[in-house]
Amino acid sequence: MARLNLGNINPHIVEAKYAVRGELAVKSEEYRARLKKGDKSLPFSQVISANIGNPQQLDQKPITYFRQVLSLLENPKLLEHEDVLINSLGYKTDVLERARWLLDHVGSVGAYSASAGAPAIKESIAKFLERRDGFPADPAHIYLSAGASSGVNTLLHIICASPTTGVLVPIPQYPLYTASLSVLNSTCVPYYLDEAAHWGTSLAAIKESYSKAKADGIDVRAIVIINPGNPTGASLSEEDVRSVLEFAAEEKLVVMADEVYQTNVFIGKFHSFRQVLLTLQKEHPGKYDEVELASLHSVSKGMVGECGHRGGYFDLIGFKEEVEEQIYKFVSITLCAPVIGQCLVELMVNPPKPGEPSYELYNQEYSAIFNNLKSRAYTLYEAFKEMEGVECGEPQGSMYIFPTIHVPPKAAEAAKKEGRTPDEFYCMRLLEATGVCVVPGSGFGQVEGTLHFRTTFLAPGTEWVGSIKKFHKEFMDKYR
Amino acid sequence: MARLNLGNINPHIVEAKYAVRGELAVKSEEYRARLKKGDKSLPFSQVISANIGNPQQLDQKPITYFRQVLSLLENPKLLEHEDVLINSLGYKTDVLERARWLLDHVGSVGAYSASAGAPAIKESIAKFLERRDGFPADPAHIYLSAGASSGVNTLLHIICASPTTGVLVPIPQYPLYTASLSVLNSTCVPYYLDEAAHWGTSLAAIKESYSKAKADGIDVRAIVIINPGNPTGASLSEEDVRSVLEFAAEEKLVVMADEVYQTNVFIGKFHSFRQVLLTLQKEHPGKYDEVELASLHSVSKGMVGECGHRGGYFDLIGFKEEVEEQIYKFVSITLCAPVIGQCLVELMVNPPKPGEPSYELYNQEYSAIFNNLKSRAYTLYEAFKEMEGVECGEPQGSMYIFPTIHVPPKAAEAAKKEGRTPDEFYCMRLLEATGVCVVPGSGFGQVEGTLHFRTTFLAPGTEWVGSIKKFHKEFMDKYR
Numbered sequence: 007m008a009r010l011n012l013g014n015i016n017p018h019i020v021e022a023k024y025a026v027r028g029e030l031a032v033k034s035e036e037y038r039a040r041l042k043k044g045d046k047s048l049p050f051s052q053v054i055s056a057n058i059g060n061p062q063q064l065d066q067k068p069i070t071y072f073r074q075v076l077s078l079l080e081n082p083k084l085l086e087h088e089d090v091l092i093n094s095l096g097y098k099t100d101v102l103e104r105a106r107w108l109l110d111h112v113g114s115v116g117a118y119s120a121s122a123g124a125p126a127i128k129e130s131i132a133k134f135l136e137r138r139d140g141f142p143a144d145p146a147h148i149y150l151s152a153g154a155s156s157g158v159n160t161l162l163h164i165i166c167a168s169p170t171t172g173v174l175v176p177i178p179q180y181p182l183y184t185a186s187l188s189v190l191n192s193t194c195v196p197y198y199l200d201e202a203a204h205w206g207t208s209l210a211a212i213k214e215s216y217s218k219a220k221a222d223g224i225d226v227r228a229i230v231i232i233n234p235g236n237p238t239g240a241s242l243s244e245e246d247v248r249s250v251l252e253f254a255a256e257e258k259l260v261v262m263a264d265e266v267y268q269t270n271v272f273i274g275k276f277h278s279f280r281q282v283l284l285t286l287q288k289e290h291p292g293k294y295d296e297v298e299l300a301s302l303h304s305v306s307k308g309m310v311g312e313c314g315h316r317g318g319y320f321d322l323i324g325f326k327e328e329v330e331e332q333i334y335k336f337v338s339i340t341l342c343a344p345v346i347g348q349c350l351v352e353l354m355v356n357p358p359k360p361g362e363p364s365y366e367l368y369n370q371e372y373s374a375i376f377n378n379l380k381s382r383a384y385t386l387y388e389a390f391k392e393m394e395g396v397e398c399g400e401p402q403g404s405m406y407i408f409p410t411i412h413v414p415p416k417a418a419e420a421a422k423k424e425g426r427t428p429d430e431f432y433c434m435r436l437l438e439a440t441g442v443c444v445v446p447g448s449g450f451g452q453v454e455g456t457l458h459f460r461t462t463f464l465a466p467g468t469e470w471v472g473s474i475k476k477f478h479k480e481f482m483d484k485y486r
Numbered sequence: 487m488a489r490l491n492l493g494n495i496n497p498h499i500v501e502a503k504y505a506v507r508g509e510l511a512v513k514s515e516e517y518r519a520r521l522k523k524g525d526k527s528l529p530f531s532q533v534i535s536a537n538i539g540n541p542q543q544l545d546q547k548p549i550t551y552f553r554q555v556l557s558l559l560e561n562p563k564l565l566e567h568e569d570v571l572i573n574s575l576g577y578k579t580d581v582l583e584r585a586r587w588l589l590d591h592v593g594s595v596g597a598y599s600a601s602a603g604a605p606a607i608k609e610s611i612a613k614f615l616e617r618r619d620g621f622p623a624d625p626a627h628i629y630l631s632a633g634a635s636s637g638v639n640t641l642l643h644i645i646c647a648s649p650t651t652g653v654l655v656p657i658p659q660y661p662l663y664t665a666s667l668s669v670l671n672s673t674c675v676p677y678y679l680d681e682a683a684h685w686g687t688s689l690a691a692i693k694e695s696y697s698k699a700k701a702d703g704i705d706v707r708a709i710v711i712i713n714p715g716n717p718t719g720a721s722l723s724e725e726d727v728r729s730v731l732e733f734a735a736e737e738k739l740v741v742m743a744d745e746v747y748q749t750n751v752f753i754g755k756f757h758s759f760r761q762v763l764l765t766l767q768k769e770h771p772g773k774y775d776e777v778e779l780a781s782l783h784s785v786s787k788g789m790v791g792e793c794g795h796r797g798g799y800f801d802l803i804g805f806k807e808e809v810e811e812q813i814y815k816f817v818s819i820t821l822c823a824p825v826i827g828q829c830l831v832e833l834m835v836n837p838p839k840p841g842e843p844s845y846e847l848y849n850q851e852y853s854a855i856f857n858n859l860k861s862r863a864y865t866l867y868e869a870f871k872e873m874e875g876v877e878c879g880e881p882q883g884s885m886y887i888f889p890t891i892h893v894p895p896k897a898a899e900a901a902k903k904e905g906r907t908p909d910e911f912y913c914m915r916l917l918e919a920t921g922v923c924v925v926p927g928s929g930f931g932q933v934e935g936t937l938h939f940r941t942t943f944l945a946p947g948t949e950w951v952g953s954i955k956k957f958h959k960e961f962m963d964k965y966r
Binding site for chain 2: 008009010011012014015016017019020022024027035058060061062063068070073074076077078079080081082083084087090094095113114115116117118119120121152153155156159163164165166167182185186189227258260296298311312313314315316324325326328329332335336338339340341342343344345346347
């Protein structure tokens with residue numbers, strides 16, 4: 007027997023890759039620590055963490071109404087001082103009402119809730135889904151989770167039955183999917199998104215990947231869609247959503263719709279898989295009745311941006327009861343999602359309405375965050391358009407831009423000498439020169455021979471965008 | 487292709503068992519809902535959830551200092567009203583100081599922290615471990631987790647390399663361990679605790695299980711210890727802890743010490759595996775240097791009782807750096823533990839000290855909870871002693887009592903007819919007659935031919951204890 011080492015621990019974890027918090031992220035944190043200690047030897051004065059969608063680490067402020075309610079849930083004794091809250095601290099009456107309602111229906115946020123989440127919050131989510139999609143929802147098929155990541159983990163655990171179980175995953179993709187499939191020792195079946203069509207889904211590409219996997223003996227059971235896209239920033243058309251559902255119906259694939267960026271849409275509108283599926287079911291009686299759809303959402307992104315609270319949910323359509331029983335058992339093993347995060351889900355899906363005391367400030371904050379994100383996205387987009395060898399579509403949604411970069415052959419050679427891919431090499435030099443941390447396209451997957459990087463547009467100011475432009479010019483000049 | 491069903495989903499999840507929230511718990515929730523709707527047809531007027539260690543669902547109130555700090559972390563704007571907080575709302579200055587310190591070092595609780603947790607909180611935990619054990623700790627080896635369950639999940643994911651990987655698990659045990667090993671498709675190697683010796687660890691039993699598993703081709707890599715015990719309520723002697731560590735050193739087993747009940751000790755004192763290991767290392771230079779120890783703790787139990795917040799941590803001794811890198815990557819995939827739960831860990835390990843403004847109230851609340859738990863434990867114990875065919879040791883710690891029950895042969899026959907084990911049958915009848923929900927011993931494992939149930943002693947009042955006594959007498963009379 008030997009101590010645990012790379013050779014005897016779980017090989018599927020050793021194989022898993024997760025670049026969003028990989029080498030570059032670790033190095034950027036070292037730089038941040040050096041700067042904090044007063045190190046003046048670096049060529050930049052701050053680190054910009056554009057590698058991760060972490061809104062409140064950067065500039066995004068929490069929404070006042072949400073946090074006022076949460077403060078009362080954490081300390082319900084404050085509710086004994088109604089006059090102080092209202093007259094001295096600016097809490098509106100609807101804040102107090104919502105907190106009382108949650109305390110009455112959920113109980114202490116320090117107690118475990120039911121395994122699948124507090125029933126009252128599941129009912130609120132069902133009403134939200136009905137308002138959003140125009141079709142009623144059943145709270146019995148809604149599961150609160152610790153962010154959407156935990157929901158993805160649950161669903162893949164259920165679906166992945168063996169090493170030959172395959173899941174169609176878009177490329178480029180948020181690496182949670184490939185990493186989780188590695189850990190579960192199942193097969194990722196990549197399908198490429200169409201960069202030429204604003205990173206939309208290409209049914210031809212999906213079918214080709216599916217057929218190839220089947221021919222290789224893979225039992226493809228599910229298809230993942232990230233809409234709006236991560237890392238691509240794409241926002242799918244209704245037609246794209248329909249065609250995926252048609253394909254899923256034909257092949258009896260579970261559809262996993264990762265819709266955590268549903269409110270981050272700058273062009274057109276968000277089309278939920280749920281709404282489109284239920285419309286298809288209505289239009290074509292019988293044909294879509296057995297489609298299994300899991301839609302995921304969270305409090306981490308959008309104008310809420312509360313990722314540190316780890317709140318989220320998924321809702322299921324078309325799953326057999328015997329399967330839902332297994333999902334219930336699986337989520338029971340980890341007891342329940344964080345209850346204060348569950349309460350944030352309630353606030354997200356049921357925010358102040360026009361006419362209510364907190365509405366005006368809520369709406370003002372919400373709109374300001376949205377407009378800020380949009381204007382930052384366009385600032386970056388305009389900068390990328392001006393950069394030699396960089397191509398980038400107009401920002402459509404989510405929190406990311408994913409430009410193509412073309413680097414000179416000499417840069418590719420230099421990268422090879424360092425044992426890096428050219429995009430890793432580019433991103434490492436960018437970090438060293440500017441303190442801006444982005445993620446190389448290889449961390450998400452990209453068509454062979456193409457190079458990209460993903461940057462968030464969460465950081466305030468324009469100085470860092472200027473520093474990327476300056477770095478890029480110097481990089482191109484050096485390796486030309 | 488077919489829809490997902492029991493035959494084609496992950497078989498390891500289908501196999502997993504988790505009784506704490508199983509059929510009885512589900513039925514008890516149905517009863518609770520019926521009572522809430524005014525149903526008068528049940529023979530009881532309230533449901534007592536004695537099946538799960540969920541302190542704040544029952545009578546335990548949160549500690550004021552903790553929740554005051556959390557309310558400020560959720561709404562930092564309150565800190566702009568220092569005079570109102572202090573003069574109108576009774577917040578002490580140390581509450582404000584701690585909140586400011588956390589906001590300064592952790593940032594917004596709505597932002598992701600570093601993957602392994604906020605560095606400042608890891609430093610606080612290290613100082614706590616040093617104070618508790620008398621040996622310094624290194625924050626680099628501390629990982630914040632979403633409750634201890636999530637830490638167990640991480641560690642077992644790393645350790646379980648294949649179906650023949652074995653982990654020694656005490657029987658009876660908290661079913662998180664067997665359920666997780668099922669999901670991971672690895673092998674549970676049960677070793678029986680010694681009921682005759684207050685449910686202590688028997689080295690002979692451990693060795694016997696270990697040898698048998700090895701002979702069966704199992705690669706036993708780790709041993710789990712739950713101390714104080716769940717469901718047994720045992721509190722291990724220093725000698726028991728030493729003997730486990732000696733055995734682990736000989737056989738190079740990773741020791742997983744689940745110490746979430748470390749402050750729930752009524753008899754003697756808590757001996758942490760960390761303290762005993764570091765003492766052994768000092769006493770016997772070289773011999774214990776390579777022992778790998780993972781100790782787990784959480785905010786869920788003890789006098790904190792904040793399980794809904796999903797806060798916890800584990801600390802590692804003796805793990806290779808290459809293995810810790812894999813642990814870091816694995817926890818990165820789910821981004822970070824809930825940040826407000828991390829802040830609760832900070833408050834738990836670093837509570838108000840004597841002389842500080844909040845100390846008096848903190849100490850009063852803490853002591854009252856401790857004394858309440860202890861007195862309830864003894865109330866139950868006294869009741870069990872009087873019940874025919876029930877045997878029960880004096881309560882030592884944790885939140886549970888795990889009495890043996892002897893039921894008449896006729897009851898066993900009636901159980902068989904229902905397709906239940908006799909202990910399941912007993913617990914189901916108890917629930918139906920009294921509304922008291924406990925968990926049958928078979929949910930935790932027990933020596934063949936013996937029967938037990940686990941009850942928490944969290945519920946207030948003595949009426950429910952009386953109703954158990956009354957039920958038991960009737961049950962025995964009926965089946966005698």
